[in-house]
Amino acid sequence: MVSEKTRLVNEQGFHMRPATDFANAMQKYDCDIRIEYNDNQINAKSMMNIIAAGIRYGSDITIMCDGKDEEKALREAVDLIESGLSE
Amino acid sequence: MRIIDLLRKDSIEIGANAVNKERAIDILIDLHEKCSVISDKEKFRKEIFKRENASTTALPNGIAIPHAKSDSVKKTSLSAITLKKGIDFSSPDKKPTKLIFMIAATNDADTHLEVLSKLMTLLVDNVFCNKLINAKDCEEFLRLIDEKESERFTEQSTVTPSVHKAFYDVLAVTACPTGIAHTFMAAESLEKKAKEMGVSIKVETNGSAGAKNILTDEEIENCKGIIVAADREVNTARFDNKRVLFTKVADGIHKPEVLINNIIEEKSPIFHTGNTSKEEKVTRSDNAGQRIYRHLMNGVSNMLPFVIGGGIMIAISFLIDTILSMPQDGAFGTHTEASQFFNSIGSIAFSFMMPVLSGFIAMSIGDRPGLAVGFVGGMLATTGSTFLLPLGDSNSISGFLGALAAGFLSGYIVLLIKRIFSFLPKSMEGIKPVLIYPLLGIILIGVIMCALNPYVGMLNNLLFNALNRMNTASRVLLGAVLGGMMAIDMGGPFNKAAYVFGTASLATGGYNIMASVMIGGMVPPLAIALCATIFKNKFSEKDRKSAMVNYVMGLCFITEGAIPFAAADPIRVIPSCIIGSSIAGALSMVFDCSLMAPHGGIFVFPVVTNALQYFIALAVGTISGAVILGLVKKSETEKKVVKNYG
Numbered sequence: 001m002v003s004e005k006t007r008l009v010n011e012q013g014f015h016m017r018p019a020t021d022f023a024n025a026m027q028k029y030d031c032d033i034r035i036e037y038n039d040n041q042i043n044a045k046s047m048m049n050i051i052a053a054g055i056r057y058g059s060d061i062t063i064m065c066d067g068k069d070e071e072k073a074l075r076e077a078v079d080l081i082e083s084g085l086s087e
Numbered sequence: 088m089r090i091i092d093l094l095r096k097d098s099i100e101i102g103a104n105a106v107n108k109e110r111a112i113d114i115l116i117d118l119h120e121k122c123s124v125i126s127d128k129e130k131f132r133k134e135i136f137k138r139e140n141a142s143t144t145a146l147p148n149g150i151a152i153p154h155a156k157s158d159s160v161k162k163t164s165l166s167a168i169t170l171k172k173g174i175d176f177s178s179p180d181k182k183p184t185k186l187i188f189m190i191a192a193t194n195d196a197d198t199h200l201e202v203l204s205k206l207m208t209l210l211v212d213n214v215f216c217n218k219l220i221n222a223k224d225c226e227e228f229l230r231l232i233d234e235k236e237s238e239r240f241t242e243q244s245t246v247t248p249s250v251h252k253a254f255y256d257v258l259a260v261t262a263c264p265t266g267i268a269h270t271f272m273a274a275e276s277l278e279k280k281a282k283e284m285g286v287s288i289k290v291e292t293n294g295s296a297g298a299k300n301i302l303t304d305e306e307i308e309n310c311k312g313i314i315v316a317a318d319r320e321v322n323t324a325r326f327d328n329k330r331v332l333f334t335k336v337a338d339g340i341h342k343p344e345v346l347i348n349n350i351i352e353e354k355s356p357i358f359h360t361g362n363t364s365k366e367e368k369v370t371r372s373d374n375a376g377q378r379i380y381r382h383l384m385n386g387v388s389n390m391l392p393f394v395i396g397g398g399i400m401i402a403i404s405f406l407i408d409t410i411l412s413m414p415q416d417g418a419f420g421t422h423t424e425a426s427q428f429f430n431s432i433g434s435i436a437f438s439f440m441m442p443v444l445s446g447f448i449a450m451s452i453g454d455r456p457g458l459a460v461g462f463v464g465g466m467l468a469t470t471g472s473t474f475l476l477p478l479g480d481s482n483s484i485s486g487f488l489g490a491l492a493a494g495f496l497s498g499y500i501v502l503l504i505k506r507i508f509s510f511l512p513k514s515m516e517g518i519k520p521v522l523i524y525p526l527l528g529i530i531l532i533g534v535i536m537c538a539l540n541p542y543v544g545m546l547n548n549l550l551f552n553a554l555n556r557m558n559t560a561s562r563v564l565l566g567a568v569l570g571g572m573m574a575i576d577m578g579g580p581f582n583k584a585a586y587v588f589g590t591a592s593l594a595t596g597g598y599n600i601m602a603s604v605m606i607g608g609m610v611p612p613l614a615i616a617l618c619a620t621i622f623k624n625k626f627s628e629k630d631r632k633s634a635m636v637n638y639v640m641g642l643c644f645i646t647e648g649a650i651p652f653a654a655a656d657p658i659r660v661i662p663s664c665i666i667g668s669s670i671a672g673a674l675s676m677v678f679d680c681s682l683m684a685p686h687g688g689i690f691v692f693p694v695v696t697n698a699l700q701y702f703i704a705l706a707v708g709t710i711s712g713a714v715i716l717g718l719v720k721k722s723e724t725e726k727k728v729v730k731n732y733g
Contacts, residue, residue: 012199016152048207
């Protein structure tokens with residue numbers, strides 16, 4: 001399992017559009033991908049779960065990937081979030 | 088903030104008629120306007136469509152949440168519609184959209200996100216969404232949301248709407264033969280699943296200490312249906328005219344969702360009792376095997392208290408004589424006044440074993456009229472009555488086997504008599520239970536038992552002699568098999584078969600068999616607890632904590648404690664437990680330990696013969712089970728347990 005700490009930089013937080021894009025991007029990986037936020041682990045492939053978590057601007061989160069393509073998945077996930085989820 | 092506070096009756100439309108997405112969105116905007124939460128309708132409309140055209144706001148499962156954050160919004164609010172006919176909202180799962188919430192948010196990122204997140208927390212629950220879609224009117228729609236939020240955010244809501252909570256969607260009754268573990272596990276499992284599904288449920292537990300959380304007539308009247316997850320008879324007359332799902336207690340533990348859905352979707356037939364109750368009840372959805380098992384277990388569970396009380400008292404009498412170093416002759420256990428007291432009373436309690444077993448099996452089959460017939464049949468099995476010696480022939484005592492036969496035969500005799508005399512006019516109805524059933528039933532069972540006893544008695548003696556004459560090797564093998572059986576399903580049919588065999592052999596003096604059976608049942612929880620203590624990394628923290636309880640469970644001979652762990656990882660846990668239990672059962676035979684009590688775990692160790700060796704057998708079995716489990720179980724870091732949000 002690999003994981004990396006990061007921070008949500010887009011000012012609107014993880015609302016519907018970024019959550020949809022993010023979950024879609026993650027669905028192409030085989031590995032299990034989780035976002036840890038406020039002691040909850042969220043299935044990063046589920047847009048509804050991400051939105052339900054209500055992750056705000058500036059939140060510290062940890063991305064955790066577990067599976068055979070975990071390195072690639074983690075890279076893309078962190079890049080997406082740090083690039084502000086195209087916002 | 089709660090979702091319910093953002094909605095009101097005027098902002099909801101149930102069964103709206105919208106032909107397409109655009110029309111649906113306009114209806115939602117109109118609802119917002121009607122509640123005067125937007126200052127500039129056109130501007131708001133543009134913003135909604137701008138967002139919608141960027142990418143769809145549809146979610147899977149027929150939901151959509153169009154939204155806009157805008158200066159034109161005076162107060163963050165929601166409007167909602169349900170659609171008679173689903174429309175195409177370009178949803179990711181291509182399903183038609185039927186439930187739409189529109190968020191009108193003031194220009195503040197955090198509020199918008201909070202509304203969205205709160206709403207989503209509710210909507211991830213499919214069952215709940217379907218309920219909303221099927222709501223009949225605005226009041227029901229609001230009530231559903233209110234209930235759901237109250238249960239989800241109880242800490243946030245100051246007043247709980249008690250009016251709506253008075254009744255339950257689903258009721259359930261759980262009962263297992265011993266009534267100490269499965270009953271409550273099934274209840275817990277059902278309650279947990281119902282909570283996840285957003286369904287209100289009340290579960291009555293018919294445990295060994297009587298029924299708890301009893302369903303009231305009012306609750307029964309107002310529910311959608313009742314789940315009866317029971318391996319023995321429960322009182323079902325009160326469910327007349329309701330939908331009832333009859334099933335095994337194990338289904339309550341393993342398939343709660345299926346059961347709850349069955350009730351919600353009203354799949355079960357309406358249940359009728361009435362005068363011809365038995366014929367109706369036979370149409371229950373269980374097969375012949377399950378029925379026989381349930382009848383048998385009704386007998387066994389009622390028999391156990393007699394065996395426990397009597398067995399331990401007899402054991403105490405032996406203990407007293409041992410301590411006072413009395414000779415181990417024919418009068419062993421009655422040498423002193425104290426031991427005589429314990430021995431005699433215990434034996435009298437013991438002598439109820441067969442009649443009670445037989446009586447309650449018969450009652451399970453033929454209702455109340457079966458009880459008397461069954462009692463007499465069971466007693467005849469103990470006395471060994473034949474046509475030649477109606478008062479009893481010691482060579483024809485058919486014992487446990489005879490009592491089993493008597494129980495089932497009595498039950499069916501009563502059913503037969505009921506059938507034959509169903510032609511009697513209603514005015515004669517009263518004479519049946521006070522004259523016909525008991526008299527004819529007892530005559531018939533008397534004839535049958537007198538005919539049967541010589542043969543079953545022979546079989547019984549054969550079995551008894553075979554067990555007694557068994558050489559050490561076969562006794563050890565028997566111990567291993569019985570011990571292992573206790574661990575196969577931890578309270579299921581295998582376990583019960585071994586256990587019933589153990590208690591049955593108590594009646595014929597096979598005390599070492601009972602010892603192997605009990606030790607085999609003690610090992611699984613203990614092995615799991617020990618494994619969690621030694622191999623910490625193989626268990627999640629939560630599992631480790633609950634595993635500690637298994638020390639107590641195991642020592643008290645409650646094998647069922649192991650079930651949650653076995654259910655979570657059967658391929659590794661069950662074989663490890665079987666091996667541990669088999670070793671313990673075999674060792675108990677090697678050490679020639681014997682036990683006169685059919686239950687009690689560590690508390691009856693003082694009355695076990697060769698108690699020290701018995702303890703060693705338990706320890707060895709537990710350690711082997713724990714070590715094997717520790718070696719085969721995957722560690723937690725390898726498989727990182729993940730928790731789903733929402």
